[in-house]
Amino acid sequence: MTEIKQTIDGNAWWFILSEGKIVALDRGDYIPFGTISDLPFPNGLIDNKVLLGQYQNSPCYLIEVEANLDVGLGEYVTLRSLLGNVADKLFDMAGRAFQIALFYKTHQFCGQCGQKMQRIDWEIAMKCYHCQHRAYPRVSPCIIVAIRHKKKILLALHNRHQNAERPMYTTLAGFTEAGETLEACVEREVFEEVGIKIKNIQYVSSQPWPFPHSLMMGFIADYDSGEIQVDPNELIEAHWYDIDDLPVIPRHGTIARKLIEKTLKRCR
Structure with a gap:
């Protein structure tokens, strides 16, 4: 810093x-x-x-x-x-x-020896002066992807949005696993959540997402093969939506909205 x-x-x-x-x-x-x-x-x-x-x-x-x-x-x-x-x-x-x-x-206590941690006054960190272990704020890398198929876009209703007065439909997202590239994570998460294969994966941009400590890496991609089969542990439903007939989508200021708008432009 x-x-x-x-x-x-x-x-x-x-x-x-x-x-x-x-x-x-x-x-x-x-x-x-x-x-x-x-x-x-x-x-x-x-x-x-x-x-x-x-x-x-x-x-x-x-x-x-x-x-x-x-x-x-x-x-x-x-x-x-x-x-x-x-x-x-x-x-x-x-x-x-x-x-x-x-x-x-x-991070009040050391994850290595269990002793009390102390703040460092010249950077954002905590240090254990017993074993010298130092900890920094956690950042969890995630991917988020908007998928195009001809003149349609894939949007899903996530479990956390189902009880809203006006349920919001959005893109697919998930956490990157240890030893995994971002592109591999995009392919895996899409297949796990909706059962389809994708291609032409392109990075767009990133957004810090403090809920609680994610870093969202945004991608767009094209449909390749397969039929939508929703993972009920992650989603309520997912469908291909015509670009001129969309459900409620994320608000401006979110990377999901940015990816959706970029995909809509590619569909026209």
């Missing part, structure tokens, strides 16, 4: 977390921004701040507080509620805040 001078004399972005939620304003960029003297922080609030990086040339700090502490700013909202409502890079920084907070919470 590039070192950033930890000065709080000027303006800064403040990512204040509590109980899985983040403090957001109802105006502007949503994330609190300003100097300590400008913002009504309670005494001692910033004592345990963690430098996350920079956004628009200003430092970004993580502060985790006790359950729903009133910090005099905005209200607590879910991270997902910011998706599509704030700039992509600001959302990524908010996601980073959640991932770092989770890392500190889940």
